[in-house]
Amino acid sequence: MAFNEQSGLEFWQGQPMTPCQTIELAGVNVVVKRDDKNHEFVQGNKLRKLKYNLIEAQRQGVETLITFGGAYSNHLLATAFAAQACGLSSLGVVRGHELEKNQAIWSETLFQCKQLGMQLVFVSRSDYRLKTKSQVFQGLVKNTPNSYVLPEGGSNQLALQGVAEIVAELQQQVEETPTHLICPVGTGGTLAGLVYGVAQKKWMCKVIGVAVLKGLHSIKDDINQWLTTLDTEKNYDVLDGFHAGGYAKNTKELSRFCVTFEQHHQIQLDKIYNSKSFFALAQLIKSRQITAKDRPLIIHTGGIQGGVNK
Numbered sequence: 481m482a483f484n485e486q487s488g489l490e491f492w493q494g495q496p497m498t499p500c501q502t503i504e505l506a507g508v509n510v511v512v513k514r515d516d517k518n519h520e521f522v523q524g525n526k527l528r529k530l531k532y533n534l535i536e537a538q539r540q541g542v543e544t545l546i547t548f549g550g551a552y553s554n555h556l557l558a559t560a561f562a563a564q565a566c567g568l569s570s571l572g573v574v575r576g577h578e579l580e581k582n583q584a585i586w587s588e589t590l591f592q593c594k595q596l597g598m599q600l601v602f603v604s605r606s607d608y609r610l611k612t613k614s615q616v617f618q619g620l621v622k623n624t625p626n627s628y629v630l631p632e633g634g635s636n637q638l639a640l641q642g643v644a645e646i647v648a649e650l651q652q653q654v655e656e657t658p659t660h661l662i663c664p665v666g667t668g669g670t671l672a673g674l675v676y677g678v679a680q681k682k683w684m685c686k687v688i689g690v691a692v693l694k695g696l697h698s699i700k701d702d703i704n705q706w707l708t709t710l711d712t713e714k715n716y717d718v719l720d721g722f723h724a725g726g727y728a729k730n731t732k733e734l735s736r737f738c739v740t741f742e743q744h745h746q747i748q749l750d751k752i753y754n755s756k757s758f759f760a761l762a763q764l765i766k767s768r769q770i771t772a773k774d775r776p777l778i779i780h781t782g783g784i785q786g787g788v789n790k
Protein backbone atom coordinates (compact mmCIF):
# COMPACT_ATOMS: atom_id res chain seq x y z
CA MET A 481 0.00 0.00 0.00
CA ALA A 482 1.42 3.39 -0.90
CA PHE A 483 1.63 6.32 1.44
CA ASN A 484 -1.55 8.34 1.02
CA GLU A 485 -0.50 11.96 1.31
CA GLN A 486 -4.01 13.36 0.96
CA SER A 487 -5.57 11.70 3.96
CA GLY A 488 -2.51 11.25 6.10
CA LEU A 489 -0.17 14.17 6.19
CA GLU A 490 -2.89 16.74 5.67
CA PHE A 491 -4.45 15.53 8.88
CA TRP A 492 -1.15 15.88 10.71
CA GLN A 493 -0.11 19.18 9.23
CA GLY A 494 -3.51 20.82 9.37
CA GLN A 495 -3.94 20.54 13.13
CA PRO A 496 -5.19 23.81 14.68
CA MET A 497 -3.36 25.41 17.61
CA THR A 498 -4.38 23.90 20.91
CA PRO A 499 -5.88 26.40 23.37
CA CYS A 500 -4.34 27.87 26.51
CA GLN A 501 -6.35 28.14 29.71
CA THR A 502 -5.36 30.11 32.81
CA ILE A 503 -6.20 28.55 36.17
CA GLU A 504 -5.34 29.37 39.75
CA LEU A 505 -3.36 26.68 41.52
CA ALA A 506 -2.61 27.18 45.23
CA GLY A 507 -2.83 30.96 44.73
CA VAL A 508 -0.65 31.19 41.62
CA ASN A 509 -1.86 31.81 38.07
CA VAL A 510 -0.87 28.90 35.87
CA VAL A 511 -1.31 28.70 32.11
CA VAL A 512 -2.31 25.24 30.90
CA LYS A 513 -1.51 24.40 27.28
CA ARG A 514 -4.39 22.08 26.45
CA ASP A 515 -2.61 19.67 24.11
CA ASP A 516 -5.09 17.09 25.37
CA LYS A 517 -7.56 18.86 23.09
CA ASN A 518 -5.82 18.12 19.81
CA HIS A 519 -7.37 14.73 19.15
CA GLU A 520 -9.81 12.30 20.70
CA PHE A 521 -7.26 9.55 21.14
CA VAL A 522 -3.99 10.52 19.49
CA GLN A 523 -3.52 13.25 21.99
CA GLY A 524 -0.96 15.80 22.92
CA ASN A 525 2.65 14.85 22.62
CA LYS A 526 1.85 11.77 20.51
CA LEU A 527 0.52 13.86 17.68
CA ARG A 528 3.46 16.22 17.98
CA LYS A 529 6.10 13.51 18.05
CA LEU A 530 4.73 11.64 15.06
CA LYS A 531 4.42 14.59 12.68
CA TYR A 532 7.96 14.84 11.31
CA ASN A 533 8.46 11.10 11.53
CA LEU A 534 5.50 10.65 9.19
CA ILE A 535 6.88 13.25 6.82
CA GLU A 536 10.18 11.37 6.82
CA ALA A 537 8.37 8.05 6.32
CA GLN A 538 6.63 9.57 3.32
CA ARG A 539 9.93 10.85 1.95
CA GLN A 540 11.34 7.32 2.20
CA GLY A 541 8.23 5.85 0.57
CA VAL A 542 7.66 3.34 3.37
CA GLU A 543 4.75 0.94 3.60
CA THR A 544 4.80 -0.12 7.25
CA LEU A 545 5.39 1.61 10.57
CA ILE A 546 6.95 -0.60 13.22
CA THR A 547 7.14 0.33 16.86
CA PHE A 548 7.24 -0.92 20.46
CA GLY A 549 5.10 -0.55 23.53
CA GLY A 550 3.61 -2.04 26.65
CA ALA A 551 -0.04 -3.11 26.77
CA TYR A 552 -1.11 0.39 27.84
CA SER A 553 1.15 2.38 25.53
CA ASN A 554 -0.42 5.57 24.18
CA HIS A 555 2.34 5.61 21.59
CA LEU A 556 1.39 2.18 20.24
CA LEU A 557 -2.17 3.36 19.74
CA ALA A 558 -1.06 6.65 18.20
CA THR A 559 1.13 4.77 15.72
CA ALA A 560 -1.73 2.43 14.80
CA PHE A 561 -3.93 5.45 14.19
CA ALA A 562 -1.25 7.33 12.23
CA ALA A 563 -0.62 4.35 10.00
CA GLN A 564 -4.30 3.91 9.22
CA ALA A 565 -4.78 7.64 8.59
CA CYS A 566 -1.83 7.62 6.19
CA GLY A 567 -2.74 4.41 4.37
CA LEU A 568 0.17 2.47 5.85
CA SER A 569 0.37 -0.86 7.60
CA SER A 570 1.52 -1.01 11.20
CA LEU A 571 3.23 -3.56 13.35
CA GLY A 572 3.46 -3.26 17.12
CA VAL A 573 5.99 -5.20 19.16
CA VAL A 574 4.30 -5.62 22.53
CA ARG A 575 5.93 -6.41 25.88
CA GLY A 576 4.53 -9.61 27.43
CA HIS A 577 4.46 -13.03 25.80
CA GLU A 578 1.62 -14.06 28.08
CA LEU A 579 -0.74 -11.73 26.20
CA GLU A 580 -0.41 -13.65 22.96
CA LYS A 581 -2.95 -16.36 23.68
CA ASN A 582 -4.99 -14.64 26.34
CA GLN A 583 -7.14 -11.76 25.16
CA ALA A 584 -8.91 -11.77 28.54
CA ILE A 585 -5.92 -9.88 29.93
CA TRP A 586 -5.64 -7.42 27.04
CA SER A 587 -5.96 -3.71 27.73
CA GLU A 588 -8.48 -1.55 25.90
CA THR A 589 -5.46 0.01 24.13
CA LEU A 590 -4.49 -3.33 22.58
CA PHE A 591 -8.03 -3.93 21.30
CA GLN A 592 -8.06 -0.42 19.81
CA CYS A 593 -4.70 -1.02 18.11
CA LYS A 594 -6.02 -4.24 16.63
CA GLN A 595 -9.18 -2.52 15.43
CA LEU A 596 -7.02 0.05 13.66
CA GLY A 597 -5.35 -2.78 11.79
CA MET A 598 -2.09 -3.00 13.72
CA GLN A 599 -0.43 -6.41 13.63
CA LEU A 600 0.57 -7.20 17.20
CA VAL A 601 3.62 -9.32 17.95
CA PHE A 602 4.03 -10.28 21.59
CA VAL A 603 7.54 -10.81 22.90
CA SER A 604 9.06 -11.84 26.21
CA ARG A 605 10.24 -9.17 28.61
CA SER A 606 13.87 -10.07 27.97
CA ASP A 607 13.44 -9.75 24.20
CA TYR A 608 11.56 -6.50 24.71
CA ARG A 609 14.42 -5.06 26.76
CA LEU A 610 16.79 -5.72 23.85
CA LYS A 611 14.55 -3.66 21.54
CA THR A 612 16.06 -3.38 18.04
CA LYS A 613 18.92 -5.68 19.04
CA SER A 614 16.66 -8.69 19.66
CA GLN A 615 16.65 -11.46 17.08
CA VAL A 616 12.85 -11.48 17.05
CA PHE A 617 12.81 -7.81 16.13
CA GLN A 618 15.51 -8.12 13.51
CA GLY A 619 13.59 -11.02 11.96
CA LEU A 620 10.43 -8.92 11.84
CA VAL A 621 12.17 -6.03 10.11
CA LYS A 622 13.79 -8.40 7.62
CA ASN A 623 10.40 -9.86 6.75
CA THR A 624 8.73 -6.45 6.48
CA PRO A 625 10.11 -4.66 3.45
CA ASN A 626 9.91 -0.86 3.28
CA SER A 627 9.41 -0.37 6.97
CA TYR A 628 10.09 2.62 9.22
CA VAL A 629 10.98 1.96 12.84
CA LEU A 630 9.76 4.35 15.51
CA PRO A 631 11.51 4.00 18.87
CA GLU A 632 9.67 3.33 22.12
CA GLY A 633 7.53 6.32 23.08
CA GLY A 634 8.18 7.78 19.61
CA SER A 635 11.15 9.77 20.93
CA ASN A 636 13.85 10.65 18.44
CA GLN A 637 15.36 13.73 16.85
CA LEU A 638 12.39 14.24 14.52
CA ALA A 639 9.98 13.97 17.42
CA LEU A 640 11.77 16.87 19.10
CA GLN A 641 11.04 19.09 16.11
CA GLY A 642 7.34 18.40 16.42
CA VAL A 643 7.29 19.04 20.17
CA ALA A 644 9.27 22.28 19.72
CA GLU A 645 6.30 23.60 17.75
CA ILE A 646 4.44 23.83 21.07
CA VAL A 647 6.80 26.67 22.03
CA ALA A 648 6.30 28.38 18.67
CA GLU A 649 2.53 28.25 19.24
CA LEU A 650 2.90 29.53 22.78
CA GLN A 651 4.83 32.51 21.55
CA GLN A 652 1.70 33.60 19.71
CA GLN A 653 -0.60 32.75 22.61
CA VAL A 654 0.95 34.18 25.78
CA GLU A 655 1.68 37.83 26.42
CA GLU A 656 4.75 37.25 28.55
CA THR A 657 7.32 34.48 28.31
CA PRO A 658 6.70 31.82 30.98
CA THR A 659 9.32 31.44 33.71
CA HIS A 660 8.76 27.69 33.96
CA LEU A 661 7.48 25.08 31.47
CA ILE A 662 6.36 21.86 33.14
CA CYS A 663 5.70 18.47 31.53
CA PRO A 664 5.68 14.77 32.47
CA VAL A 665 8.69 12.62 31.57
CA GLY A 666 8.62 9.02 30.32
CA THR A 667 11.36 8.62 27.74
CA GLY A 668 12.25 12.34 27.95
CA GLY A 669 11.56 13.16 24.28
CA THR A 670 8.81 15.65 25.11
CA LEU A 671 10.98 17.48 27.60
CA ALA A 672 13.89 17.53 25.13
CA GLY A 673 11.59 18.98 22.45
CA LEU A 674 10.48 21.73 24.80
CA VAL A 675 14.10 22.55 25.71
CA TYR A 676 14.83 22.68 21.99
CA GLY A 677 11.87 24.99 21.34
CA VAL A 678 12.79 27.27 24.25
CA ALA A 679 16.36 27.56 22.91
CA GLN A 680 15.10 28.30 19.38
CA LYS A 681 12.98 31.16 20.69
CA LYS A 682 15.69 32.31 23.09
CA TRP A 683 13.29 32.25 26.02
CA MET A 684 14.62 32.71 29.56
CA CYS A 685 12.60 29.82 30.89
CA LYS A 686 13.34 26.69 32.90
CA VAL A 687 11.85 23.44 31.64
CA ILE A 688 10.86 21.14 34.50
CA GLY A 689 10.17 17.49 33.77
CA VAL A 690 8.31 15.29 36.24
CA ALA A 691 9.48 11.68 36.05
CA VAL A 692 6.57 9.22 36.08
CA LEU A 693 8.81 6.16 36.44
CA LYS A 694 11.04 5.14 39.28
CA GLY A 695 14.79 5.03 38.76
CA LEU A 696 15.19 7.12 35.62
CA HIS A 697 18.92 7.41 36.20
CA SER A 698 20.01 7.65 32.59
CA ILE A 699 17.21 9.93 31.43
CA LYS A 700 19.37 13.04 31.42
CA ASP A 701 21.92 11.22 29.25
CA ASP A 702 19.18 10.41 26.72
CA ILE A 703 17.88 13.97 26.82
CA ASN A 704 21.35 15.48 26.42
CA GLN A 705 22.09 13.13 23.56
CA TRP A 706 19.04 14.40 21.65
CA LEU A 707 20.17 17.94 22.38
CA THR A 708 23.80 17.67 21.29
CA THR A 709 23.20 20.04 18.36
CA LEU A 710 22.12 22.80 20.78
CA ASP A 711 25.01 25.09 21.49
CA THR A 712 23.07 27.19 24.01
CA GLU A 713 22.62 26.46 27.72
CA LYS A 714 20.16 23.65 28.42
CA ASN A 715 18.02 25.02 31.19
CA TYR A 716 16.08 22.02 32.46
CA ASP A 717 15.70 19.65 35.37
CA VAL A 718 13.96 16.33 35.93
CA LEU A 719 12.22 15.86 39.28
CA ASP A 720 12.17 12.26 40.49
CA GLY A 721 10.16 12.61 43.68
CA PHE A 722 6.66 12.48 42.18
CA HIS A 723 6.38 9.05 40.53
CA ALA A 724 4.08 7.80 43.34
CA GLY A 725 5.88 4.44 43.48
CA GLY A 726 6.52 3.93 39.77
CA TYR A 727 4.92 3.73 36.34
CA ALA A 728 1.10 3.64 36.53
CA LYS A 729 1.29 3.56 40.34
CA ASN A 730 -0.99 5.80 42.32
CA THR A 731 -1.42 7.07 45.88
CA LYS A 732 -4.53 8.18 47.74
CA GLU A 733 -3.10 11.70 47.94
CA LEU A 734 -2.57 11.80 44.19
CA SER A 735 -6.09 10.52 43.47
CA ARG A 736 -7.62 13.04 45.86
CA PHE A 737 -5.68 15.83 44.18
CA CYS A 738 -6.94 14.77 40.72
CA VAL A 739 -10.58 14.54 41.80
CA THR A 740 -10.49 17.98 43.45
CA PHE A 741 -8.55 19.42 40.53
CA GLU A 742 -11.11 18.16 38.03
CA GLN A 743 -13.99 19.53 40.12
CA HIS A 744 -12.39 22.98 40.30
CA HIS A 745 -11.06 23.36 36.80
CA GLN A 746 -13.04 20.86 34.66
CA ILE A 747 -9.76 19.45 33.38
CA GLN A 748 -9.30 15.69 33.43
CA LEU A 749 -5.86 14.30 34.22
CA ASP A 750 -4.75 10.91 32.95
CA LYS A 751 -3.60 8.49 35.60
CA ILE A 752 -0.10 7.82 34.28
CA TYR A 753 1.39 11.14 33.22
CA ASN A 754 -0.46 14.38 33.82
CA SER A 755 -1.83 13.53 37.25
CA LYS A 756 1.80 13.41 38.42
CA SER A 757 3.01 16.56 36.63
CA PHE A 758 0.06 18.68 37.79
CA PHE A 759 0.42 17.33 41.33
CA ALA A 760 4.15 18.12 41.26
CA LEU A 761 3.45 21.68 40.15
CA ALA A 762 0.96 22.15 43.01
CA GLN A 763 3.64 20.91 45.44
CA LEU A 764 6.28 23.26 43.97
CA ILE A 765 3.86 26.12 44.55
CA LYS A 766 3.02 24.99 48.08
CA SER A 767 6.71 24.79 48.96
CA ARG A 768 7.17 28.27 47.42
CA GLN A 769 9.69 27.07 44.84
CA ILE A 770 7.29 28.66 42.38
CA THR A 771 5.50 31.81 43.60
CA ALA A 772 2.97 34.36 42.37
CA LYS A 773 5.88 36.36 40.93
CA ASP A 774 6.54 33.52 38.46
CA ARG A 775 4.65 32.66 35.28
CA PRO A 776 4.43 28.85 35.26
CA LEU A 777 3.01 27.12 32.20
CA ILE A 778 2.17 23.42 32.20
CA ILE A 779 1.70 21.29 29.11
CA HIS A 780 -1.25 18.90 29.34
CA THR A 781 0.14 16.09 27.21
CA GLY A 782 -3.11 14.15 26.83
CA GLY A 783 -3.31 10.43 27.52
CA ILE A 784 -6.97 10.67 28.58
CA GLN A 785 -7.99 7.81 26.30
CA GLY A 786 -5.85 5.53 28.50
CA GLY A 787 -7.94 6.39 31.59
CA VAL A 788 -8.24 9.30 34.01
CA ASN A 789 -7.14 9.38 37.64
CA LYS A 790 -10.15 9.03 39.96
Ligand SMILES: Cc1ncc(COP(=O)(O)O)c(C=O)c1O
Binds near residue numbers: 664
Ligand atom coordinates in the same frame (compact mmCIF):
# COMPACT_ATOMS: atom_id res chain seq x y z
C1 LIG B 1 0.18 11.37 27.62
C2 LIG B 1 1.64 11.28 27.71
N1 LIG B 1 2.32 12.27 28.32
C3 LIG B 1 3.64 12.24 28.46
C4 LIG B 1 4.38 11.18 28.01
C5 LIG B 1 5.86 11.17 28.23
O1 LIG B 1 6.52 11.61 27.10
P1 LIG B 1 8.03 11.25 26.85
O2 LIG B 1 8.10 9.77 26.61
O3 LIG B 1 8.36 12.03 25.63
O4 LIG B 1 8.81 11.67 28.03
C6 LIG B 1 3.72 10.11 27.35
C7 LIG B 1 4.40 8.93 26.82
O5 LIG B 1 5.30 8.80 26.20
C8 LIG B 1 2.33 10.17 27.20
O6 LIG B 1 1.64 9.18 26.60
